[in-house]
Amino acid sequence: MSLTREEVQRVAALARLRFTAAEEERLTEQLDAILRYMEKLNRLDTTGVEPFTHAVEIANALREDKVANRPDAEALLANAPDKEQTFFKVPKIIE
Amino acid sequence: MNPAALTLHAAGEKLRSRELSSQELTEAVYRRIGETDKRVQAYLTLCRDAALAQAKQADDRRKRDGAAPPLLGIPIAVKDNFLTRGVRTTCASKILGDFIAPYDATVIKRLRDAGAVIIGKTNLDEFAMGSSAENSAFFPTRNPWNLERVPGGSSGGSAAAVAADQCIAALGTDTGGSIRQPAACCGVVGLKPTYGRVSRYGIIAFASSMDQVGPITKEVRDSALLLEALAGHDPADSTSVGRPVPPYGEALTGDVKGLRLGVPKEYFVSGMAPAVERAVRDAIALLEKNGAAVEEISLPHTEFAVAVYYIVATAEASSNLARYDGMRYGHRAAGKDLNETYMLSREQGFGPEVKRRIMLGTYALSAGYYDAYYLKAQQVRALIKKHFDEAFQHCDAIITPTAPTTAFKMGEKTQDPLQMYLSDIYTISINLAGLPALSLPCGFDQDNMPIGMQIIGKPFDEATILRLAHAYEQATEWHTKKPNI
Numbered sequence: 326m327s328l329t330r331e332e333v334q335r336v337a338a339l340a341r342l343r344f345t346a347a348e349e350e351r352l353t354e355q356l357d358a359i360l361r362y363m364e365k366l367n368r369l370d371t372t373g374v375e376p377f378t379h380a381v382e383i384a385n386a387l388r389e390d391k392v393a394n395r396p397d398a399e400a401l402l403a404n405a406p407d408k409e410q411t412f413f414k415v416p417k418i419i420e
Numbered sequence: 421m422n423p424a425a426l427t428l429h430a431a432g433e434k435l436r437s438r439e440l441s442s443q444e445l446t447e448a449v450y451r452r453i454g455e456t457d458k459r460v461q462a463y464l465t466l467c468r469d470a471a472l473a474q475a476k477q478a479d480d481r482r483k484r485d486g487a488a489p490p491l492l493g494i495p496i497a498v499k500d501n502f503l504t505r506g507v508r509t510t511c512a513s514k515i516l517g518d519f520i521a522p523y524d525a526t527v528i529k530r531l532r533d534a535g536a537v538i539i540g541k542t543n544l545d546e547f548a549m550g551s552s553a554e555n556s557a558f559f560p561t562r563n564p565w566n567l568e569r570v571p572g573g574s575s576g577g578s579a580a581a582v583a584a585d586q587c588i589a590a591l592g593t594d595t596g597g598s599i600r601q602p603a604a605c606c607g608v609v610g611l612k613p614t615y616g617r618v619s620r621y622g623i624i625a626f627a628s629s630m631d632q633v634g635p636i637t638k639e640v641r642d643s644a645l646l647l648e649a650l651a652g653h654d655p656a657d658s659t660s661v662g663r664p665v666p667p668y669g670e671a672l673t674g675d676v677k678g679l680r681l682g683v684p685k686e687y688f689v690s691g692m693a694p695a696v697e698r699a700v701r702d703a704i705a706l707l708e709k710n711g712a713a714v715e716e717i718s719l720p721h722t723e724f725a726v727a728v729y730y731i732v733a734t735a736e737a738s739s740n741l742a743r744y745d746g747m748r749y750g751h752r753a754a755g756k757d758l759n760e761t762y763m764l765s766r767e768q769g770f771g772p773e774v775k776r777r778i779m780l781g782t783y784a785l786s787a788g789y790y791d792a793y794y795l796k797a798q799q800v801r802a803l804i805k806k807h808f809d810e811a812f813q814h815c816d817a818i819i820t821p822t823a824p825t826t827a828f829k830m831g832e833k834t835q836d837p838l839q840m841y842l843s844d845i846y847t848i849s850i851n852l853a854g855l856p857a858l859s860l861p862c863g864f865d866q867d868n869m870p871i872g873m874q875i876i877g878k879p880f881d882e883a884t885i886l887r888l889a890h891a892y893e894q895a896t897e898w899h900t901k902k903p904n905i
Contacts, residue, residue, distance in 0.1 A: 333779070341762040342775055343746070355642060356780060359838055363727040366796050368464040369803075376798035377658075380854020381613040381879060382806060386658045393655070400505075400522035402782070406752035415747050416758045 424452040428642035436733040442475040442493025462581040484539035488725035497587035515769025517734040525622025542577030564903040572602030597847025600859035604822035604872020615854035616661035619654030627736035629853040644668035671883035677711030682815035686722035699863030724774035738781030822859040822872035861898035
């Protein structure tokens with residue numbers, strides 16, 4: 326199996342990334358080499374093996390439905406690329 | 421002796437005996453940074469004014485409070501992927517170039533409560549993705565042992581800062597070796613605790629099923645003291661585990677008699693530098709001479725770990741990094757519509773390795789490929805964990821090299837991502853299985869570059885690996901060597 330430029334473009338669109346033609350060509354080669362390396366996993370028979378889910382024992386974490394942290398609105402908004410009063414300002418989402 | 425060169429436990433003793441104040445110690449650390457960091461470039465941000473105020477508070481608290489905690493007044497460096505309230509936190513990425521952390525990570529809060537002094541934020545590979553600290557969007561960090569070599573990564577800034585005495589100890593994060601490999605490259609101690617041992621709340625996420633916080637220190641005892649302060653359940657991190665935190669310092673008995681050590685034959689294969697193999701074999705022989713029982717074991721799927729890791733880690737990263745959309749924080753570019761704003765913000769904000777991993781992860785999770793990559797990888801991961809579980813039925817710890825070579829030259833692997841990934845070959849299985857592991861110095865190669873030995877423990881048995889590491893350290897002098905910087 327060989328990775329194509331078209332697949333790289335499709336994945337880039339899914340990931341909201343964009344590349345120049347030269348970057349895209351290089352990336353296709355690099356990703357193809359990495360994916361080929363990963364094909365070594367196919368040498369292992371994993372029929373019936375339960376996939377890994379979590380490294381350690383985990384119990385369901387329940388707590389009272391009570392506010393435990395009060396986010397500092399000013400500190401959070403201080404990082405906003407754009408804001409108005411106490412709101413994040415974002416580009417138009419619905420045409 | 422320059423106070424900045426002190427270990428954490430020695431500095432603690434001098435502070436307790438009032439031979440030294442935290443303000444003097446903190447000033448000494450900043451002097452050392454001033455003298456050396458133009459060359460090493462370990463720090464992205466210094467917090468001098470706040471740190472000196474914390475040092476003064478620590479000195480005042482010591483006057484009031486006789487039973488002061490062991491970290492009181494100790495200058496500590498923090499990797500720049502920990503949120504530190506009011507301080508720029510970049511993850512070494514342009515996308516967070518101006519980001520001011522709105523709150524403290526739980527471990528930062530714990531450090532502050534213990535009275536530690538936060539010196540500054542150290543450099544890393546962007547979003548902790550890399551093995552050389554060359555992927556920082558700002559500048560590469562250099563190895564204090566040889567400025568032409570990398571310090572390892574991704575916690576390269578923290579490891580270099582510890583090695584160069586630019587702090588007393590440091591914090592790093594480890595997703596595939598990012599504490600242990602730089603510790604090995606810089607000749608210091610690095611401990612990755614069991615997954616769930618330390619809270620991840622407020623750590624900028626890379627691969628959430630493997631990320632873990634840990635100490636990078638000059639000696640093993642320092643790691644024990646820091647881990648004790650960091651570990652424990654955190655209601656804000658549902659994957660942190662509520663087991664009691666033992667007093668790790670008490671595990672350091674200096675005795676290894678009766679401990680059963682496994683040496684996996686798959687870790688001693690071609691590709692390893694001869695000097696590394698010799699140093700690690702000598703270290704194992706020394707532990708055996710001092711009373712440990714050594715046996716060869718098999719971890720048969722070791723050769724598949726890199727492939728599994730770079731599927732699982734990139735899949736998780738592609739999902740975690742979807743949050744950088746330029747809307748509520750981070751870099752926003754001006755696009756003609758919403759979609760173009762996303763694309764441009766991410767195109768301009770992320771560096772090449774981060775983009776490569778997002779692409780790889782998105783591909784592995786995309787329709788039609790999920791079973792072939794992600795599911796298959798999680799199945800092999802389950803087998804890797806099972807083989808560790810089996811080994812630990814008859815071993816108390818497993819000993820391996822930390823990395824196949826000593827620190828490589830800057831630029832040597834930047835053009836070939838796969839070669840860079842393979843420098844994590846001995847560390848990533850441990851993250852896949854969620855185990856604790858520590859790297860400590862065990863020799864030098866022909867170029868006087870430090871070599872690291874990795875000690876892997878059972879889940880939540882950090883005490884045994886600290887005990888082994890400390891006993892080895894007591895029997896050798898590698899930890900006393902300092903780079904000439």
